[in-house]
Amino acid sequence: MQSAATQTRPELLRMSHIEKTFRGNVVALRDLNLTLHQGDFLSLLGPSGCGKSTALRLIAGLMSPTSGSIDWQGGQGDGDLGVVFQEPTLMPWARVKDNVWLPFRLRGKSYASVKDDVLQALKLVGLADFQNAYPRELSGGMKMRVSIARALVTKPRLILMDEPFAALDEITRHRLNNDLLALREAIGCTVIFVTHSVFESVFLSDRIVVMAARPGRIIGEVKVDAPYPRTETFRTSTDYAASAAEASQMLERAMEQAA
Ligand SMILES: Nc1ncnc2c1ncn2[C@@H]1O[C@H](COP(=O)(O)OP(=O)(O)OP(=O)(O)O)[C@@H](O)[C@H]1O
Numbered sequence: 001m002q003s004a005a006t007q008t009r010p011e012l013l014r015m016s017h018i019e020k021t022f023r024g025n026v027v028a029l030r031d032l033n034l035t036l037h038q039g040d041f042l043s044l045l046g047p048s049g050c051g052k053s054t055a056l057r058l059i060a061g062l063m064s065p066t067s068g069s070i071d072w073q074g075g076q077g078d079g080d081l082g083v084v085f086q087e088p089t090l091m092p093w094a095r096v097k098d099n100v101w102l103p104f105r106l107r108g109k110s111y112a113s114v115k116d117d118v119l120q121a122l123k124l125v126g127l128a129d130f131q132n133a134y135p136r137e138l139s140g141g142m143k144m145r146v147s148i149a150r151a152l153v154t155k156p157r158l159i160l161m162d163e164p165f166a167a168l169d170e171i172t173r174h175r176l177n178n179d180l181l182a183l184r185e186a187i188g189c190t191v192i193f194v195t196h197s198v199f200e201s202v203f204l205s206d207r208i209v210v211m212a213a214r215p216g217r218i219i220g221e222v223k224v225d226a227p228y229p230r231t232e233t234f235r236t237s238t239d240y241a242a243s244a245a246e247a248s249q250m251l252e253r254a255m256e257q258a259a
Pocket residue numbers: 022023026027028046047048049050051052053054055216
Protein backbone atom coordinates (compact mmCIF):
# COMPACT_ATOMS: atom_id res chain seq x y z
CA MET A 1 0.00 0.00 0.00
CA GLN A 2 2.97 2.31 -0.45
CA SER A 3 3.56 4.56 -3.42
CA ALA A 4 6.10 3.56 -6.04
CA ALA A 5 8.25 6.54 -5.05
CA THR A 6 8.26 5.45 -1.41
CA GLN A 7 9.14 1.87 -2.29
CA THR A 8 12.25 2.90 -4.18
CA ARG A 9 13.65 5.09 -1.39
CA PRO A 10 16.16 3.50 0.96
CA GLU A 11 14.75 2.16 4.18
CA LEU A 12 15.38 4.25 7.30
CA LEU A 13 13.62 2.45 10.10
CA ARG A 14 11.61 -0.70 10.59
CA MET A 15 9.21 -1.52 13.42
CA SER A 16 8.48 -5.24 13.57
CA HIS A 17 5.74 -6.91 15.58
CA ILE A 18 5.70 -4.21 18.22
CA GLU A 19 3.62 -4.86 21.30
CA LYS A 20 3.36 -2.39 24.15
CA THR A 21 1.47 -3.30 27.29
CA PHE A 22 1.31 -0.89 30.21
CA ARG A 23 0.80 -1.76 33.82
CA GLY A 24 -2.79 -2.82 34.46
CA ASN A 25 -2.75 -4.86 31.25
CA VAL A 26 -3.45 -1.86 29.00
CA VAL A 27 -2.49 -3.05 25.53
CA ALA A 28 -1.46 0.22 23.87
CA LEU A 29 -0.08 -1.39 20.71
CA ARG A 30 -0.50 -4.84 19.21
CA ASP A 31 1.55 -6.30 16.38
CA LEU A 32 2.51 -2.95 14.90
CA ASN A 33 4.58 -3.25 11.73
CA LEU A 34 5.82 -0.16 9.96
CA THR A 35 8.64 0.53 7.53
CA LEU A 36 9.79 4.09 7.10
CA HIS A 37 11.81 5.20 4.08
CA GLN A 38 14.20 8.11 3.75
CA GLY A 39 12.30 11.22 2.72
CA ASP A 40 8.88 9.95 3.84
CA PHE A 41 6.48 12.42 5.37
CA LEU A 42 4.34 9.96 7.26
CA SER A 43 1.36 10.96 9.36
CA LEU A 44 -0.06 8.75 12.08
CA LEU A 45 -3.78 9.46 12.14
CA GLY A 46 -6.24 7.90 14.54
CA PRO A 47 -8.72 8.37 17.36
CA SER A 48 -7.64 9.32 20.85
CA GLY A 49 -5.98 6.46 22.68
CA CYS A 50 -5.01 4.39 19.61
CA GLY A 51 -1.33 4.51 20.55
CA LYS A 52 0.06 7.22 18.26
CA SER A 53 2.11 8.90 20.97
CA THR A 54 3.19 5.54 22.33
CA ALA A 55 4.53 4.59 18.88
CA LEU A 56 6.41 7.89 18.72
CA ARG A 57 7.88 7.48 22.19
CA LEU A 58 9.07 3.99 21.29
CA ILE A 59 10.82 5.29 18.18
CA ALA A 60 12.35 8.11 20.23
CA GLY A 61 13.71 5.51 22.64
CA LEU A 62 11.87 7.14 25.55
CA MET A 63 10.58 3.68 26.43
CA SER A 64 11.00 0.10 25.26
CA PRO A 65 8.47 -2.16 23.56
CA THR A 66 7.14 -5.12 25.55
CA SER A 67 8.12 -7.22 22.53
CA GLY A 68 9.13 -6.68 18.93
CA SER A 69 11.98 -4.65 17.50
CA ILE A 70 12.81 -1.23 16.09
CA ASP A 71 15.76 -1.27 13.71
CA TRP A 72 17.51 1.75 12.22
CA GLN A 73 19.21 1.25 8.89
CA GLY A 74 22.91 1.56 9.65
CA GLY A 75 22.20 1.86 13.37
CA GLN A 76 21.02 4.95 15.22
CA GLY A 77 23.66 7.64 15.55
CA ASP A 78 24.01 10.55 17.93
CA GLY A 79 21.77 13.42 16.83
CA ASP A 80 19.81 11.21 14.39
CA LEU A 81 16.52 12.19 15.94
CA GLY A 82 14.69 15.47 16.58
CA VAL A 83 11.45 15.58 18.55
CA VAL A 84 8.73 18.24 18.63
CA PHE A 85 5.93 17.94 21.18
CA GLN A 86 2.49 19.60 21.33
CA GLU A 87 3.85 22.08 23.85
CA PRO A 88 6.99 23.92 22.73
CA THR A 89 8.68 22.95 26.06
CA LEU A 90 11.15 25.85 25.95
CA MET A 91 13.28 26.83 28.94
CA PRO A 92 11.67 30.15 30.00
CA TRP A 93 14.87 31.52 31.56
CA ALA A 94 16.97 30.96 28.41
CA ARG A 95 17.15 33.09 25.28
CA VAL A 96 15.88 31.67 21.99
CA LYS A 97 19.40 30.87 20.74
CA ASP A 98 20.22 29.05 23.99
CA ASN A 99 17.05 26.99 23.73
CA VAL A 100 18.08 25.94 20.22
CA TRP A 101 21.62 25.20 21.40
CA LEU A 102 20.29 22.70 23.98
CA PRO A 103 20.65 19.44 21.96
CA PHE A 104 24.30 20.33 21.32
CA ARG A 105 24.87 21.43 24.91
CA LEU A 106 23.63 18.06 26.12
CA ARG A 107 26.33 16.51 23.94
CA GLY A 108 28.99 18.72 25.52
CA LYS A 109 29.38 21.17 22.62
CA SER A 110 30.09 24.82 23.40
CA TYR A 111 27.86 27.52 21.95
CA ALA A 112 30.79 28.99 20.03
CA SER A 113 31.46 25.69 18.26
CA VAL A 114 27.87 25.36 16.96
CA LYS A 115 26.81 29.00 16.69
CA ASP A 116 26.52 28.84 12.90
CA ASP A 117 24.24 25.78 13.10
CA VAL A 118 22.03 27.48 15.69
CA LEU A 119 21.67 30.62 13.58
CA GLN A 120 21.05 28.59 10.44
CA ALA A 121 18.24 26.65 12.18
CA LEU A 122 16.69 29.90 13.41
CA LYS A 123 16.94 31.34 9.92
CA LEU A 124 15.15 28.30 8.51
CA VAL A 125 12.17 28.89 10.82
CA GLY A 126 12.22 32.65 10.17
CA LEU A 127 13.38 33.68 13.62
CA ALA A 128 16.98 34.82 13.12
CA ASP A 129 16.00 38.29 14.35
CA PHE A 130 14.66 36.86 17.60
CA GLN A 131 17.75 34.94 18.68
CA ASN A 132 18.18 37.06 21.80
CA ALA A 133 14.51 37.11 22.79
CA TYR A 134 13.09 35.16 25.72
CA PRO A 135 10.20 32.71 25.19
CA ARG A 136 7.75 35.01 27.06
CA GLU A 137 8.29 37.64 24.34
CA LEU A 138 7.11 35.26 21.59
CA SER A 139 3.67 34.28 20.27
CA GLY A 140 2.50 30.65 20.45
CA GLY A 141 3.41 30.11 16.79
CA MET A 142 6.87 31.61 17.28
CA LYS A 143 7.52 29.39 20.31
CA MET A 144 6.62 26.38 18.19
CA ARG A 145 9.05 27.58 15.51
CA VAL A 146 11.80 27.69 18.13
CA SER A 147 10.89 24.16 19.17
CA ILE A 148 11.15 23.07 15.52
CA ALA A 149 14.51 24.82 15.14
CA ARG A 150 15.75 22.98 18.23
CA ALA A 151 14.60 19.66 16.74
CA LEU A 152 16.38 20.19 13.42
CA VAL A 153 19.55 21.93 14.60
CA THR A 154 21.54 18.68 14.73
CA LYS A 155 20.37 17.86 11.17
CA PRO A 156 18.65 14.63 12.28
CA ARG A 157 17.75 11.88 9.87
CA LEU A 158 14.28 11.73 11.40
CA ILE A 159 12.01 14.32 13.03
CA LEU A 160 9.15 13.10 15.21
CA MET A 161 6.29 15.56 15.70
CA ASP A 162 3.52 14.83 18.20
CA GLU A 163 0.53 17.05 17.34
CA PRO A 164 2.79 20.10 17.22
CA PHE A 165 0.16 22.52 15.94
CA ALA A 166 -2.93 21.23 17.77
CA ALA A 167 -2.93 23.99 20.37
CA LEU A 168 -2.50 26.82 17.85
CA ASP A 169 -5.22 28.89 16.22
CA GLU A 170 -6.34 27.90 12.73
CA ILE A 171 -4.52 30.70 10.87
CA THR A 172 -1.20 30.04 12.63
CA ARG A 173 -1.61 26.32 12.09
CA HIS A 174 -2.26 26.85 8.40
CA ARG A 175 0.85 29.02 8.08
CA LEU A 176 3.02 26.58 10.02
CA ASN A 177 1.83 23.71 7.82
CA ASN A 178 3.07 25.66 4.78
CA ASP A 179 6.31 26.57 6.51
CA LEU A 180 6.95 23.02 7.66
CA LEU A 181 6.78 21.77 4.08
CA ALA A 182 9.09 24.55 2.88
CA LEU A 183 11.50 23.64 5.66
CA ARG A 184 11.43 20.01 4.71
CA GLU A 185 12.18 20.90 1.10
CA ALA A 186 15.16 22.89 2.34
CA ILE A 187 16.68 20.22 4.60
CA GLY A 188 15.26 17.03 3.11
CA CYS A 189 14.57 15.21 6.38
CA THR A 190 12.15 12.37 7.07
CA VAL A 191 9.15 13.16 9.27
CA ILE A 192 6.66 11.19 11.36
CA PHE A 193 3.80 13.49 12.29
CA VAL A 194 1.03 12.62 14.73
CA THR A 195 -2.28 14.35 14.15
CA HIS A 196 -6.04 14.06 14.66
CA SER A 197 -6.68 16.18 11.60
CA VAL A 198 -7.48 14.50 8.29
CA PHE A 199 -6.95 17.79 6.43
CA GLU A 200 -3.58 18.47 8.00
CA SER A 201 -2.41 14.93 7.30
CA VAL A 202 -3.43 15.12 3.63
CA PHE A 203 -1.79 18.49 3.09
CA LEU A 204 1.50 17.49 4.68
CA SER A 205 2.06 13.80 4.06
CA ASP A 206 2.82 11.40 1.30
CA ARG A 207 1.78 8.52 3.57
CA ILE A 208 -1.08 8.52 6.08
CA VAL A 209 -1.07 5.52 8.37
CA VAL A 210 -4.46 5.11 10.04
CA MET A 211 -4.64 3.49 13.46
CA ALA A 212 -7.49 2.03 15.53
CA ALA A 213 -7.69 1.69 19.31
CA ARG A 214 -8.18 -1.12 21.83
CA PRO A 215 -5.72 -2.47 21.06
CA GLY A 216 -3.77 0.14 19.11
CA ARG A 217 -2.98 -1.11 15.63
CA ILE A 218 -2.61 -0.02 12.03
CA ILE A 219 -5.72 -0.59 9.95
CA GLY A 220 -4.55 0.85 6.65
CA GLU A 221 -2.58 3.42 4.74
CA VAL A 222 -3.60 6.22 2.40
CA LYS A 223 -0.99 7.42 -0.03
CA VAL A 224 -1.07 11.03 -1.17
CA ASP A 225 0.67 11.17 -4.51
CA ALA A 226 0.54 14.94 -5.03
CA PRO A 227 4.03 16.30 -5.69
CA TYR A 228 5.89 18.68 -3.39
CA PRO A 229 6.10 21.62 -3.05
CA ARG A 230 2.39 21.80 -2.23
CA THR A 231 0.60 25.10 -2.42
CA GLU A 232 -2.82 26.60 -1.87
CA THR A 233 -3.79 25.17 -5.26
CA PHE A 234 -3.39 21.69 -3.79
CA ARG A 235 -5.66 22.54 -0.84
CA THR A 236 -8.53 23.27 -3.24
CA SER A 237 -7.83 20.48 -5.74
CA THR A 238 -9.93 17.40 -6.44
CA ASP A 239 -6.89 15.24 -5.55
CA TYR A 240 -6.84 16.80 -2.10
CA ALA A 241 -10.58 16.23 -1.65
CA ALA A 242 -10.27 12.62 -2.83
CA SER A 243 -7.41 11.84 -0.41
CA ALA A 244 -9.29 13.53 2.43
CA ALA A 245 -12.38 11.44 1.67
CA GLU A 246 -10.30 8.25 1.61
CA ALA A 247 -8.59 9.09 4.90
CA SER A 248 -11.90 10.10 6.53
CA GLN A 249 -13.53 6.84 5.54
CA MET A 250 -10.61 4.85 6.91
CA LEU A 251 -10.72 6.87 10.13
CA GLU A 252 -14.46 6.20 10.38
CA ARG A 253 -13.73 2.48 10.11
CA ALA A 254 -11.05 2.85 12.79
CA MET A 255 -13.59 4.44 15.14
CA GLU A 256 -16.21 1.76 14.43
CA GLN A 257 -13.69 -0.97 15.18
CA ALA A 258 -12.88 0.64 18.52
CA ALA A 259 -16.53 1.15 19.48
N1 LIG B 1 2.40 5.52 30.78
C1 LIG B 1 1.23 4.90 30.58
N2 LIG B 1 0.71 4.06 31.51
C2 LIG B 1 -0.45 3.43 31.31
N3 LIG B 1 -1.18 3.54 30.18
C3 LIG B 1 -0.72 4.36 29.23
C4 LIG B 1 0.51 5.08 29.37
N4 LIG B 1 0.70 5.81 28.23
C5 LIG B 1 -0.34 5.55 27.43
N5 LIG B 1 -1.20 4.69 28.02
C6 LIG B 1 -2.44 4.15 27.43
O1 LIG B 1 -2.09 3.60 26.17
C7 LIG B 1 -3.11 3.89 25.20
C8 LIG B 1 -2.48 4.65 24.04
O2 LIG B 1 -2.11 5.96 24.50
P1 LIG B 1 -1.45 7.05 23.54
O3 LIG B 1 -1.23 8.27 24.34
O4 LIG B 1 -0.30 6.44 22.85
O5 LIG B 1 -2.61 7.28 22.48
P2 LIG B 1 -2.79 8.45 21.41
O6 LIG B 1 -3.32 7.81 20.19
O7 LIG B 1 -1.52 9.21 21.28
O8 LIG B 1 -3.90 9.35 22.11
P3 LIG B 1 -4.19 10.93 21.95
O9 LIG B 1 -4.54 11.13 20.52
O10 LIG B 1 -5.34 11.18 22.87
O11 LIG B 1 -2.94 11.66 22.36
C9 LIG B 1 -4.18 4.65 25.96
O12 LIG B 1 -5.18 3.72 26.35
C10 LIG B 1 -3.46 5.23 27.12
O13 LIG B 1 -4.34 5.42 28.21
